Amino acid sequence: MSDTNIDSPLVIAGKTYTSRLLVGTGKYKDNEETRLALDASGAEIITIAIRRTNIGQNPDEPNLLDALPLDKYTLLPNTAGCYTVDDAVRTCKLARELLGGHKLVKLEVLGDEKTLFPDTIETLKAAQILVDDGFDVMVYTNDDPLIAKELENIGCVAVMPLAAPIGSGLGIRNPYNILTIIENAEVPILVDAGVGTASDAAIAMELGCDGILMNTAIAAAQHPVLMASAMKKAIESGREAYLAGRMPKKRFASASSPIEGTFF
Amino acid sequence: MITIVLNGENKTIDDDTNIEQLLQSLSLENKRLAVEINQEIIPRGNFNSHTLNESDKVEIVQAIGGG
Numbered sequence: 001m002s003d004t005n006i007d008s009p010l011v012i013a014g015k016t017y018t019s020r021l022l023v024g025t026g027k028y029k030d031n032e033e034t035r036l037a038l039d040a041s042g043a044e045i046i047t048i049a050i051r052r053t054n055i056g057q058n059p060d061e062p063n064l065l066d067a068l069p070l071d072k073y074t075l076l077p078n079t080a081g082c083y084t085v086d087d088a089v090r091t092c093k094l095a096r097e098l099l100g101g102h103k104l105v106k107l108e109v110l111g112d113e114k115t116l117f118p119d120t121i122e123t124l125k126a127a128q129i130l131v132d133d134g135f136d137v138m139v140y141t142n143d144d145p146l147i148a149k150e151l152e153n154i155g156c157v158a159v160m161p162l163a164a165p166i167g168s169g170l171g172i173r174n175p176y177n178i179l180t181i182i183e184n185a186e187v188p189i190l191v192d193a194g195v196g197t198a199s200d201a202a203i204a205m206e207l208g209c210d211g212i213l214m215n216t217a218i219a220a221a222q223h224p225v226l227m228a229s230a231m232k233k234a235i236e237s238g239r240e241a242y243l244a245g246r247m248p249k250k251r252f253a254s255a256s257s258p259i260e261g262t263f264f
Numbered sequence: 265m266i267t268i269v270l271n272g273e274n275k276t277i278d279d280d281t282n283i284e285q286l287l288q289s290l291s292l293e294n295k296r297l298a299v300e301i302n303q304e305i306i307p308r309g310n311f312n313s314h315t316l317n318e319s320d321k322v323e324i325v326q327a328i329g330g331g
Contacts, residue, residue: 024331034329049330052271052323053297055290065296065327080330090303094325097305098298166331215331 006243010210012045012188013104013136013157015074019044020205021235022076022190024215028224031067037218038068041228047076047106047213050095075099076138078106083119085109085126092130105130106160106192106213108140116166116193120147124154131155140192143177145184152187159187160213163204164194167216171200175207182208198227198234205238206246266318277316284312286322297326 010017023043028034038046046068054061077095082088092105109126111119118141130137131154138158139151148159161181164170171194172178182189188210195201195214204212212235221227267276270286277286283306287293299306300323306314316322 025329026331028329047331048327050298050325051328051330053292053295053326055271055273055324063296063326064329075327077327078330090300093305094298094300094323095327097307098296098325098327213331219331 007239010188012138017044017074017211019232019235020211020239021201021232022047022211022213023218023228024078024213025064025068026215027219031062031064033224034064035068037224037228038073039228040225040232041218042232043073045074045076045213047078047215049078049080050091050098074104075102076104076106077102079108079126081110082108083110083122085122085129088122088126089129089133092135093133096135103134104136104138104157106138106140107156118142118162120144123147124150127151127154127156138190143174143181145177145180148181148189149184152185157187158190158210159185160190160192162193163191163200164196166193167220168194169196169200169217169220170194171196172203172207175203178204178209179207195231198230201231201234202238202241205235206242208242211235266316268316268318268320268322270322271324280315282312282315283310286316287311287324290324292324295326297324299324 010020019042021041021043022045023041024047025034079088079091082091088109096102107126109119109122111117120142127137127139137156139156140160141147143161151159163172190211190213191204191209192213195217201212218224218228265276267274283299302321
């Protein structure tokens, strides 16, 4: 095994993934831009939302699922917009029916419209119900190590703490909490929400998280397809740097060229 | 005629309409969607046997872009 190939693959609910970048499909200009950005990102898991069908107005409107090459992706239906346990569980059940028995879901139970912070108390309850019902639950949560561990204990297949509020692009606000969550975990930890640009993604990966789920950072960039490509590279770079083990920080300089043999 | 609540709006339909017929009337047959009646999911296989009743709350949902 070469030094540049010491990584183990990302495994979620028994399935192996090469890419550690998971992307959302919201906020794009149209289905074509979505398709191109997903392709550039190299993502293998993509999130979708479940919403009411437009009745009568435009029945031939292109459906997202018809516009994407679904054989390339693992779909991750989310419970975005749910503020109660009942709404979140109901959404997951509809997603399972819609996708023909699909078990993998992204659970989020929100608590506040301004911050979109998760309601962790309700999230714990919903996670328990969904796990008991046979779902493979990837759960969005706060950067609280105790709640993250409890969600793992309930049986969630991945725990996904936020870096910063959804759609804020503020980057990792609390790296030490994310680090503690990673160190405590025996399931994959993915940073979900708050990444703004490529360096944010690299920092998260350098902390040792198993992957990153993002949407707005790509979709709201001036050039979403280019940003998708940048994120792909940042995540790969950050992962390699984590595996490589960075040098210790020192306050003062340490010459890179030897002093011995100088002729001046 | 009976009145159902379809995706939050009142809609008048014929008596004894089943879900398959409702979807056809909306040009939604064979689309990727899921149907819930009074918060209970109706499996696709039951669309042509499940008849709608007065005041049924019907939700027809699909996948859209989201993060």
